[in-house]
Structure formats: structure tokens, C-alpha cells
Amino acid sequence: MPTEPRLVAGARLALTTFTTLPVRAGRIDRAVAGTAMTLAPAVGALLGVVLAGVLLLLAAFAPPLVAAGVTVGAAALLTRGLHLDGLADTVDALGSYRRGSAALEIMKKPDVGPFGVAALVVVLLVQAAALAELAGRSRPAALAAVVVATAAGRLGVTLACRRGVPAARPEGLGALVAGTVGRLAPVIGAAAVALVAVAAVPGRPWQGPLVVGAALAVAMPLLAHVVRRFGGITGDVLGATVEVVTTLVYLGLVLSA
Numbered sequence: 001m002p003t004e005p006r007l008v009a010g011a012r013l014a015l016t017t018f019t020t021l022p023v024r025a026g027r028i029d030r031a032v033a034g035t036a037m038t039l040a041p042a043v044g045a046l047l048g049v050v051l052a053g054v055l056l057l058l059a060a061f062a063p064p065l066v067a068a069g070v071t072v073g074a075a076a077l078l079t080r081g082l083h084l085d086g087l088a089d090t091v092d093a094l095g096s097y098r099r100g101s102a103a104l105e106i107m108k109k110p111d112v113g114p115f116g117v118a119a120l121v122v123v124l125l126v127q128a129a130a131l132a133e134l135a136g137r138s139r140p141a142a143l144a145a146v147v148v149a150t151a152a153g154r155l156g157v158t159l160a161c162r163r164g165v166p167a168a169r170p171e172g173l174g175a176l177v178a179g180t181v182g183r184l185a186p187v188i189g190a191a192a193v194a195l196v197a198v199a200a201v202p203g204r205p206w207q208g209p210l211v212v213g214a215a216l217a218v219a220m221p222l223l224a225h226v227v228r229r230f231g232g233i234t235g236d237v238l239g240a241t242v243e244v245v246t247t248l249v250y251l252g253l254v255l256s257a
Contacts, residue, residue: 003027010035017173018043018154020078034180037161041189044154045196048147051075056142059135068131072124075150083153086239087123088116090226093236099229104168107236123247130250137202144199144208145253151196152212153246155189156219157238162186165223166232173235190216200253211252219245 009027013036016023026032054074058067076084093103095115106113112120134142158181167178190212197208219241226237 006032006035010039012036014039014043018079019047020080028176030176030180033177034161034182037158037177037181038185038189040154040157041151041193044151045147045193047075047078048150049143050078051150052143052146055131055135055146056139064132064135065128067135068128071131071146072128075127082235083239083242084120084123086236087243088112088120089236090240091119092116094226094229100231103230104234107234123243126247127250130254133254134250141200141202144196145201145250148193148197148200148208148212149246149249149253151193152215152249153242155186155193156216156223156241156245158189159186159216159220160223160233160238160241165227168227168230168232168234168237174233174237177238178233197253208253211249214252215245215248218248 004027006027009032012023012026013028013032015021016025017036018040051071051074055067055071058070062070089107089109089112092109092113092115093106095113096103096106098106131146134145137145161177161179161181162183162185163179163181165178167175169175194209194212197212198205200208200211222244223233223237223241226240227233230237
């Protein structure tokens with residue numbers, strides 16, 4: 001049988017990694033993994049369209065906070081809650097002040113500690129509050145905002161998987177994707193997300209792109225700190241990156257002077 005093209009295999013891997021879509025797994029290797037991580041923002045944008053649809057549909061007949069809460073739940077359901085789990089595990093490991101293998105052992109534990117619980121509560125509350133505010137905006141602006149936030153979160157993964165960033169373990173998702181993304185892909189992804197972000201804040205075309213840039217600028221030193229503490233990235237670290245960047249973008253898009 002002919003080998004599946006890398007782009008097709010990468011798209012499959014991106015969809016199965018970042019969503020619950022029942023896509024058949026195809027060829028998987030580091031080259032395909034690099035393509036998948038490059039396509040992560042595009043998958044995030046598609047997910048954002050679905051979530052914006054949920055938000056706007058519910059906001060038509062339910063209170064904004066109810067619509068927002070259901071949308072946050074839908075986001076967790078459509079991603080298996082993996083990113084939230086990664087956030088909790090990463091924050092628990094960081095909160096332990098341990099390094100290297102000792103920190104990685106904490107991340108492997110099935111329970112969630114107080115640091116992880118606190119991180120989940122803050123992230124979910126901020127996302128729900130922001131979505132409730134977005135529900136009151138025009139449909140095009142709300143759609144753009146949700147698409148931008150979800151795409152930017154996955155763009156954080158593209159950045160985390162760029163060349164030069166090591167894996168913390170010799171196995172697992174981190175080992176498969178670490179260092180597989182070229183330096184140009186994050187730049188192109190950031191430009192595309194920033195372009196969509198122009199429409200996210202009515203009357204302030206500069207705010208959306210500025211928010212995307214600021215969120216990524218905050219995520220970069222946080223990622224560097226995690227790499228120093230753990231020795232590299234893991235699947236949990238990638239999940240945490242998604243949630244942190246997504247939340248920062250949501251927050252920035254609803255702030256007003």
C-alpha cells in the first residue's frame with residue numbers, strides 16, 4: 001500500500017490529538033507529528049467555530065452565564081478534558097517545587113492536588129465569565145473572539161513544539177512532538193490568528209492582535225520555566241499551554257479601557 005501523504009496523516013493526528021472527532025488513526029512518526037503540531041491552530045479555529053455556535057445558539061434563549069457555562073463544558077467534552085487535566089497536573093508539579101523526575105512522578109499520579117484544583121477553578125471561572133460577556137456582542141465579533149481564543153491556545157502548542165525545545169521523557173506525546181516544528185510555522189500561525197483577531201473587538205481593531213501577542217509573550221517565559229523545572233515538555237505541559245493561552249486571550253478580549 002502507498003504511504004499516506006504527510007499532510008493528510010498530520011491532519012488526522014491533529015484532529016485526534018485536539019478533538020474527539022472519530023477520525024481513523026493513520027501514519028504516525030515525528031515528521032507527521034510536526035505537521036500535526038503546525039496544524040494545531042487550524043484545528044483550534046474549527047473547534048472555535050463549533051463553540052461559538054453553541055454559545056450564540058444558547059444565548060438566544062438562555063441567560064448569558066448559562067450559555068457560557070455550557071460552552072465551557074462543551075469545550076471540555078470535545079477535547080476529552082485532556083487540556084484541563086494537563087493544566088492540573090502541570091500546576092501540581094510546579095507547586096511541589098520539585099524538579100526533573102520527581103516532578104514528573106507527581107504529574108503521573110491520577111489524583112489532583114490543591115494547586116491543580118485552584119488552577120482549574122480560576123481558568124474555568126475566567127473563561128465562563130469572558131464567554132458570558134462575549135455572548136452580548138454582535139454575532140461576528142463573538143464568533144471571531146471564540147475562534148481566536150481557541151486557535152491561539154493551540155498556537156501555544158505549536159510554539160512549545162518548535163525546534164530546540166526538548167522532551168522531558170523518552171516516551172509519550174512530548175517525546176513524539178518535541179522539536180518537530182520549524183521556526184517559520186509559529187510566525188505564520190501567529191499572523192493568521194492575529195488577522196482574525198482584528199474582528200474580535202468591535203471598534204478596536206488593534207486590541208485583538210495585541211491580546212494575541214501579549215498572551216503568547218506571557219506563555220513563552222512560562223514555558224521556559226517549565227522546561228527548566230521538568231527537563232522538557234510533556235503532553236501535560238502542552239495541555240496546560242492550551243488552557244493558559246486560551247484563558248489569557250479570552251481575558252484580554254473582554255477588557256476595556
